[in-house]
Every structure is written in structure tokens, then in C-alpha cells.
Amino acid sequence: xxxxxxxxLLDYRDITHPEAGGAEVYLNxxxxxxxxxxxxxxxxxxxxxxxxxxxxxxxxxxxxxxxKATQNVVAARAALRLARTEQVDLFVENICKIPFLLPVxxxxxxxxxxxxLFGWTVFYEANPAFASYVWLYERLIPLVYRGRRFVAISDxxxxxxxxxxxxxxxxxxxxxxxELTRYCSDADVPKSEQPLLLYVGMxxxxxxxxxMIRAFARVRAAVPGARLALAGKGNDRPRLEALVRTLGLxxxxxxxxxxxxxxKIDFLRRASALVYPSVKEGWGIPTxxxxxxxxxxxxxxxxxxxxxxxxxxTGFLIPHQDIDAWARRMTEILTDPPLRARLGAAAQAWxxxxxxxxxxxxxxxxxxxxxxxx
Numbered sequence: 001x002x003x004x005x006x007x008x009l010l011d012y013r014d015i016t017h018p019e020a021g022g023a024e025v026y027l028n029x030x031x032x033x034x035x036x037x038x039x040x041x042x043x044x045x046x047x048x049x050x051x052x053x054x055x056x057x058x059x060x061x062x063x064x065x066x067x068k069a070t071q072n073v074v075a076a077r078a079a080l081r082l083a084r085t086e087q088v089d090l091f092v093e094n095i096c097k098i099p100f101l102l103p104v105x106x107x108x109x110x111x112x113x114x115x116x117l118f119g120w121t122v123f124y125e126a127n128p129a130f131a132s133y134v135w136l137y138e139r140l141i142p143l144v145y146r147g148r149r150f151v152a153i154s155d156x157x158x159x160x161x162x163x164x165x166x167x168x169x170x171x172x173x174x175x176x177x178x179e180l181t182r183y184c185s186d187a188d189v190p191k192s193e194q195p196l197l198l199y200v201g202m203x204x205x206x207x208x209x210x211x212m213i214r215a216f217a218r219v220r221a222a223v224p225g226a227r228l229a230l231a232g233k234g235n236d237r238p239r240l241e242a243l244v245r246t247l248g249l250x251x252x253x254x255x256x257x258x259x260x261x262x263x264k265i266d267f268l269r270r271a272s273a274l275v276y277p278s279v280k281e282g283w284g285i286p287t288x289x290x291x292x293x294x295x296x297x298x299x300x301x302x303x304x305x306x307x308x309x310x311x312x313x314t315g316f317l318i319p320h321q322d323i324d325a326w327a328r329r330m331t332e333i334l335t336d337p338p339l340r341a342r343l344g345a346a347a348q349a350w351x352x353x354x355x356x357x358x359x360x361x362x363x364x365x366x367x368x369x370x371x372x373x374x
Contacts, residue, residue, distance in 0.1 A: 005089040005371050006040045007031070008082060010075045010100050014045040014062050016055075019234075021202050022285040023096045023115050026153070026176050028060070031092075033360035034367065035059030042082070044075045072098040072137075080105055090371040096282075098137045101144050111370045113151045113174075116282030116304055117141075117160055142166055149370050151363065153282040156303035174363045175307075176285050177356030182265060183292035185348065189269040195226040195334040198271035198295075200264060200286040201278075203234030208277035208300060208320060210243055215326035217247045222331045228275075231256040231267060268293040272340060273333045276305060279320055284308045287315070292351035296343035298329050314347035 013020045015028040027043075035041040036059055047053075047064045055062045063082075066074030079091055079102060088108055093100045096115045103110050117138050142165035150171045152158040158171045197216065201207060209230065216228050230240070230253070237255060244253045259267065268274070274290035274297040281304030287297045288308055297315035299305040311317040316333075318325050333340055 004038045004040060005368070006042070006087055007034070007090050007092055007367060007371075008079055008088050009041060009043045009060075009092045009094070010079060010102070011043060011045050011094040012068065012071045012097055013048075014043055014064070015057060016051065017046065017048050019048075019202075022176070022283070023094060025285060026115065027094055027113070028057075029177060029356045030174070030360045030363050031060060032058045033356065034364050037364060039364075039367075044078050044082075046071045046075075072100050076100045076102055076105065083108060090367060092367070095141065099141055099144070101140065103144055103148065109370050109373065110145075110148060111151065111367065112141075112145050112148060113153075114157055114161060114282070115153045116157055116280060117164075149366065151366055154304055154307040156307050157282050160303065172362065172366045174359050174366070175354060176283050176288065177354050177359040178288055178292050178351060180292060180352065180355055182261070183268070183289050183351070185294040186269055189266065191272060192227075192270040195223055196271045197226065197228045197273055197275050197298075197330060197334070198231065198267050198290075199229070199275050199277075200231045200267070200289070201276070203230065203232050203237045203240060205236045205239075206279050207234075207236070208279050209236065209240055211321050211323060212275050212277040212326060213240065213243055213247065213249070213253065215323045215330060216253065217249060218323070218327040219330045219334065220249070220252065223334045226252065226334055228253045229256055229267065229271075230254065231259045231264060233258050264289075265293065268295055271295050273298055273315070273330075275330070276300065276309075277318075277320065277326065278302065278305065281305050281308075288351055288354060291315075291347035294344040294348040296333065296340060296347050298326070298333065310346070310350060313343070314350050315343055 013024050015024045031041050041060045043060050043062045045064055046066050051064055053064050065078050091102050091110045093112045095112050151174050152171050162168050219226055268290050274295055276284055276287055276299040278300055280302050284305045290297050291314055297309050299309045300320040301317035302320055309315045316329050318329050
């Protein structure tokens with residue numbers, strides 16, 4: 001490494017934000033390691049109630065400005081102001097929502113990181129006016145960032161970018177990693193005596209959780225003792241709770257809310273399978289966390305999840321919103337212990353190839369090259 005760089009990272013949330021998700025985990029794990037290597041990292045992220053305007057989290061200085069509605073504009077302005085008062089060698093934009101469009105305003109190198117783009121799926125989650133706003137901003141990416149080097153979280157995301165007009169040779173793949181010393185099986189933690197399906201993630205409409213709940217209602221007829229646990233929080237919870245009541249599943253579907261890492265790992269070890277019915281993902285970090293714990297995954301056959309789940313090897317990919325297909329696979333995996341054991345062992349072997357240190361080194365090489373204009 002040459003001289004230490006000052007890297008300014010732009011995101012909508014930091015790892016402590018109440019709505020932090022997989023994107024924040026990814027950025028925190030990667031850039032904490034880059035900071036530990038000697039580079040200076042400043043994160044510009046959104047405010048939330050009770051948070052201080054400035055805080056140091058590990059090796060990262062966090063400056064909180066703006067909010068969900070204004071972050072793309074406010075953070076871009078703050079980044080440019082910061083560059084006038086401090087030496088900034090590289091801007092890194094997390095394009096997981098609305099891009100910040102920094103290349104329009106600065107000659108400082110900009111590295112876009114794309115976990116996933118919504119495209120038309122944003123209309124699942126937002127009202128038509130805001131969804132159209134996001135969709136239109138995404139359409140600007142090939143124009144504003146043309147000629148830039150990109151980081152994509154998966155092959156699926158890279159193909160999405162190429163489909164929007166970017167060159168594949170510009171895109172580096174840096175996948176999520178795992179803390180393999182924590183996410184692992186434990187002989188002292190047996191699988192749940194009651195067949196248990198587990199969802200871990202945000203409770204958002206685009207996650208497709210309603211499809212899974214409807215399918216689970218059919219599973220109960222074949223596996224009366226089966227349970228479904230939903231670990232996570234989000235604004236779709238009231239609608240999902242109403243659906244559970246309507247289907248008469250309140251005795252077997254539990255809303256666990258936010259869970260600590262320790263409780264999440266315990267859930268992952270005890271579950272028969274993880275279920276992940278999202279309409280689109282950049283990767284799907286919980287699927288790999290489950291794999292590391294020797295737990296197979298049932299996931300939608302969609303971009304991103306095709307990268308994280310090896311169909312028929314570490315789990316199964318299922319047509320999105322196909323309730324019959326979801327019910328069949330859920331029943332199969334709950335009633336066939338040898339199948340679960342085979343898939344779980346293969347999943348754990350697959351997960352061992354993903355460590356945060358390896359992924360951070362890939363990112364560091366890209367960061368240093370882009371800062372040098374390469």
C-alpha cells in the first residue's frame with residue numbers, strides 16, 4: 001500500500017440505524033477492514049432519532065446528515081463541502097437506493113458500489129410517485145457513471161448493470177462475506193424438535209413474505225407440528241400479521257422482531273430450513289449465514305438469490321409467488337431428514353469459501369486502483 005487514502009463513503013444508513021439491513025452489514029464489514037489496513041474512512045449517512053451527529057464506530061468516522069427523503073441530495077452536498085476542507089482521495093457511493101450522482105459535480109474519483117437495483121420491482125414497495133422517482137434516477141446511472149469502474153455484489157447485479165449499458169470489463173465482483181468463527185454449526189445445538197422454517201430479514205412488501213405465509217398454510221395440513229418464525233422488522237408487519245390471523249396461523253407463525261446476532265445464530269442452527277421469498281436481491285446475506293450453520297435455504301428463483309443458493313445442492317430455488325411450488329418444497333424439506341442433511345452439509349461446505357477478510361482484500365485492491373485513476 002502507498003500513502004493512506006481518505007475514503008468518503010456515502011450511504012443512507014450506518015450500521016447502528018434502526019433500519020440498517022444487509023447493505024449496511026456489507027459496507028461496515030468491508031470498510032472496517034479497509035480502515036484497519038491504514039486508510040481513513042468517513043461515512044456520510046442519514047440521521048435517526050437519538051443518534052449523535054458525529055460518532056466513531058470502530059475505525060470509521062460517521063457523520064449523520066439528512067434523512068430518507070433528502071439523503072441523496074444532502075449527502076452529496078456534504079461530501080463536496082468536506083472535500084473543500086479536508087483532503088479526500090476517493091468517494092464511494094453505495095447505490096442501493098437512489099444514486100448520489102457525484103461524478104456530475106466533482107473530479108475526485110468516484111467508485112459506485114451496487115448491491116442491487118430495484119428496476120420495476122420498486123413499484124412493489126413504494127407508492128407510484130416515489131417509485132417513479134427511484135426508477136427514473138436509476139435510469140441515469142449509465143449516463144452519469146459511464147466510464148467509471150464499478151463494484152457489484154454478485155454476477156446477477158453485474159449482468160443487470162451490463163443490461164443497462166455498462167461494460168462488463170468495468171465491473172469487479174466483491175461478494176458478501178461471513179464471520180465463519182461465529183456462523184457455524186454446533187453439535188450441542190440440535191435442530192428444533194418441531195419442524196421449523198425461518199425467515200430472517202426486513203419485513204418489506206418486496207420480500208414476498210405473504211407468498212410464503214400462504215404456502216405455509218398448506219404445509220400445516222401435511223406437517224401439523226410445523227412452525228414458521230419471522231425474525232426482522234419493517235413496515236409490512238401489520239399487513240402480514242393480519243394475513244396470519246385471516247389464515248388461522250397465529251398458533252404456529254411467530255413474529256420475533258429484531259433479534260440479536262446470538263439469537264439469530266441460534267435460530268439458524270435450530271431451523272430445518274431458511275425461507276427467502278424475495279422478488280429480487282443483490283445477494284441475500286441470510287442465505288449464506290444459514291448455509292454456514294449447515295441449514296439449507298428455500299429461495300425465490302430470482303436475480304441475486306441465484307448467486308447465493310445453488311439449486312438442488314445447498315437448497316432449492318422456487319418460482320417467485322408460486323404458492324403451490326413453495327408449499328411442495330417446504331413440505332418436502334420438512335419431511336425428508338436425509339435430504340435436509342445432504343443439503344445442509346453441502347451448504348456449509350459452500351459457505352466456507354466466503355470470508356470477510358478475503359472480500360475486503362478484493363475491495364481494497366479496487367479502492368486503491370480507482371483512487372490512482374486506474
